[in-house]
Amino acid sequence: MVWTIATEACLFVYLLFSFVYLGAQQRGPWPPQGPLSLSLALPNTAILLLSSGVYMWGERGIRRGSQTQLRVGLLLTFALGAVFAVIQGIEWHSQSFTAQSDAFGSLFFTITGFHGAHVIVGLLLNAVVQIWAWRGTFTADRHLAVTNAGLYWHFVDIAWLFVFATLYLSPRWM
């Protein structure tokens, strides 16, 4: 799992490199229509961060043997993750540009699309782990699937912080 995450993290590094490289090569403003609005993205970032915290709380529960805390943690994480995905969908539809309009648009939709796909995979993992959690599969000693799905979810979260910082914040200072 750790190495899978490592290679996935590199995928984001190269995606963000492409964004920064093309940004540095532009003659006009970058993004062409001015910096992206933070009105949806900033609260959405907070929601995703919160979901990771909730997951940790649930995982701490099973380490002490509390099935309830694990189940509530997983459920809340799923709900927050789903809200993030929905807001991200609204964010996509509210943009004035498309993936075909220029290089910035292509990069924006490709990078956030890659990240969105990771969110969906993370939610699917969460759903599977949740089924087991509600069936009482996990104990204080045996809950490796919870740990692994959690590692993946935290990775999706951290990757978003870098995507957010690069796509939304960095053009404001460059």
Add this chain to the structure above:
Amino acid sequence: MEMQSTVSDAPTETLRRIWETPSGIYGQLATVDHKTIGKRYLVTAFLFLLIGGLEAGIMRAQLTRPGEHLVTPEVYNQLFSMHGMTMMFWYASPILSGFSNYLWPLMIGARDMAYPRVNALSYWTFLLSGIFLYTSPFLGQSPNDGWFAYAPYSLGLYNAGLNMDFYALGLIFLGISTTVGAINFIGTLINMRCPGLSMSRLPVFMYGTLSASLSIVFALPALTVACTFLFLERRFGMHFFAVEHGGSAMLWQHLFWMFGHPWVYVVVLPAMGMVSDIIPVFSRRPLVGYGFVAGSTIATGVIGFAVWIHHMFATGVPMMAMTVFSGFSFLIAIPSGIAVSAWIATIWTGRPVFKTPMLFSLGFIVVFVIGGVSGVVTAAVPYDWQVSDSYFIVAHIHYVLVGINVFAVMAALYFWLPKITGRLLSERLGRWNFWMMFVGVNIAFFPMHVAGILGMARRVYTYPAGVGLETVNLATTVGAAIFAVGILVFVVNFLWSIRRGALAGPNPWDAATLEWTTSSPPPPYNFAVIPTVGSRDPLWEGRVIGEAPSALALRSTLFSGPVLDHGRQTMTTSAIDAAQPVPQSMPADSPWPLILALAIAATCYGLLFGAWWLVGVGIAGTIVALAGWLWPTALAGTPQSDPVTVGAR
């Protein structure tokens, strides 16, 4: 406490029943036996070598005389692109994976790789991605922009057919195989070594593959990103590389070479490792400077990430960047120099025996040094400007890759095939094989340096008469023909040996490492008992000159130990010291890897032809296959303390 036994008393029938793949079609398709997978890798990759060689042969026929019209320029473009892609991606790395898959568990006293089903997935995706790529010639639309596929020629505006879609999708598909394979090697090396086989006692080959696998994990995503961009730009009207829409053709070059240069080390470091393990056996002494060679292997892999711009000196990158990358390109010669010095010192201070694997190892050193020197000179920016995109570069890449990869692979085939087939190859044919390949490679590729300095550009389907290029090109074609006959001699030798070759026995070369303690071929369970290793050369203990026999004798316990016959079990140990052995249950044969690979193939074909129903089928199949794969083992639950169970076996 686990049951202890000696090899002769071990319940081998029970172990055989546990580990043997049942015969029949289902068993063949579902097997996770690393030896079967390794053999399939070797055979498939060798077939790709022959196909890539055939493509080269047609090109050489076309270039034998000036103004020849055997093939059209478009066909020639497709030939050199397919030749490069086949050799670089579907031969050079997979053949090394074949050796690693077959040999690693035998070298480390294990009964399988860390993730056996991932291993099967890795093979099936390799095979199916190769079939995917070779669908293209039947449509007459093979990739036609070289193996590094520069923009803008790769873009839809200039290249409207499916050609470059095959390139983008084929490499993304193969990337899945390469990535999961690399993760499997890393996991195996960290967890699966038998007790006592600490990091300082590993065969150098394993350091080579470890270094290559780390390079794959960190560098391959760059190619995946580049190919994804390429496909989106070609088929969905997006813009990444087209300058008129704010893209940059240079973005492709950066992404490709960020991947591409580490990839060069992916296809050479394991091969250098194999030679580092073969030379001591035929020099009758341990490797000189083991730590330096292992360390330089890792160092080469690391510095390999900081040299990519030397492929782009002629593109107008800033002088400061060129200076830095030129410096790193000189620097990377140092670890290679250390390795060469260690090999020569080993031969020099040993008592060399010139069997065929040793001949190929010596040929490897000579060809590698020539290719290395032509590499060092092109690290100098002004020199590179003169020879960039000329046949000098073609000569360099072929000296390096034929030298370090093909010669090492030939040495390894002669060395380890007796372990795999149980029979020795003919030494007589082996000598013919070696000398034809050695003479052929030099007659073929040395004159290419001259052709390049005279100004002959690569990737042009013909050349005019009367500019001094006739002789060098005729020589290259003759050399290529001799080289090809050398390869055919090997094929004959192999086919002869599996029927008539002398029986090899467990250790035909009197070598020192664990794989030579098993029968040839090894039984399905590899080791009747799990050995305990106490030195770097367990089979030479007490024999090494200059060390007191008593100091080394009996450090290892190779023929008695735990049996582990409660289902499929092998031993895992701690990452560095290989201490604290813990028995580990391993997964059995499974159909899901093949089903998953087929689902990914369906997705790729669907994307290629724009058949969205097929993409849907592929994605649905992928989800079903992953669910089927993960469901039962995960439900069974695994102990938290066990490091190996991280990830989906």
